[in-house]
Ligand SMILES: [Fe+2]
């Protein structure tokens with residue numbers, strides 16, 4: 420591997436002993452990685468300003484500027500740099516905060532093989548999203564939806580030092596059409612609420628900010644597509660499917676006792692797993708109509724036909740857009756690989772598992788043969804995770820949820 424193709428990695432830790440240990444244990448990677456070691460956040464930022472890097476691996480606890488602050492700066496100034504946190508056992512709570520800034524968290528001491536595997540996985544997603552076919556498709560689209568301003572306003576309020584439910588409710592209420600749709604959704608049997616909700620503030624109090632956040636974004640995005648212009652595609656059906664998958668994904672995430680951060684993000688991942696379809700429907704009308712017909716007639720998977728025609732599928736296109744919007748890595752990963760999870764190289768149960776299962780389960784009801792079989796499930800992937808024995812339980816909890824909806 421020559422110097423041009425080597426990955427450039429910057430390690431940051433205020434303890435010289437830790438840096439020395441890292442240097443020693445990672446020596447064998449010198450042929451593949453160009454490594455720099457820095458003992459302070461400020462110095463690391465100076466190095467990043469002077470030279471390009473692919474990855475930063477940072478400690479959490481450091482004087483002056485800690486790892487969370489450092490990664491926030493790196494995210495702002497050098498968004499293309501992959502961010503990894505290295506944390507000790509006692510730092511679990513801070514890790515929870517920083518996980519939103521990092522693409523991945525690893526625990527100390529850092530094993531070279533684990534770091535190598537993690538980096539390969541992260542670069543895998545990055546390469547996938549940098550694929551020329553996706554860029555070509557995206558560059559041809561005229562209506563690439565942008566992140567709605569009202570969603571950014573809600574996020575800003577949530578990130579304020581003292582977020583107020585009243586204020587978030589007021590922000591949502593300014594958009595009457597969106598509010599009406601959100602109230603219609605939260606009052607549907609899906610949420611199983613015993614009393615009727617009449618305003619956004621009540622909805623936030625009962626369902627929590629994560630649910631409302633996902634609803635604001637999805638209702639707003641879906642509202643941008645005019646059903647009358649696309650009579651051959653049913654947007655409501657896609658919205659309902661996305662809603663179902665998000666609820667199933669959240670239920671599986673809770674069943675598997677995933678980290679609260681992942682549970683919070685499961686709705687978002689489920690809600691937008693098929694976002695790429697919206698882009699293809701609205702920008703490639705004729706070819707996409709043909710693909711939809713062919714999928715129905717030939718009983719082939721839509722994503723396979725998309726790959727044949729566009730060289731990429733709605734999964735990667737949706738993930739690319741979510742990545743552009745700055746959504747968190749696990750959400751982007753879950754969307755990118757929801758049809759082919761084995762390609763993710765993911766080795767633990769997470770959002771991708773939950774969305775993959777939720778999608779396959781929701782497809783059951785569309786099966787014209789009424790087969791009681793989860794055809795879309797990638798059993799090899801689930802077997803590798805050691806969770807095949809959980810499939811029956813997942814089916815039961817999803818069935819309960821779906822029956823509540825009817
Ligand atoms: Fe899909």
Ligand SMILES: [Fe+2]
Nearest residue numbers: 660692693778
């Ligand atoms: Fe789907």
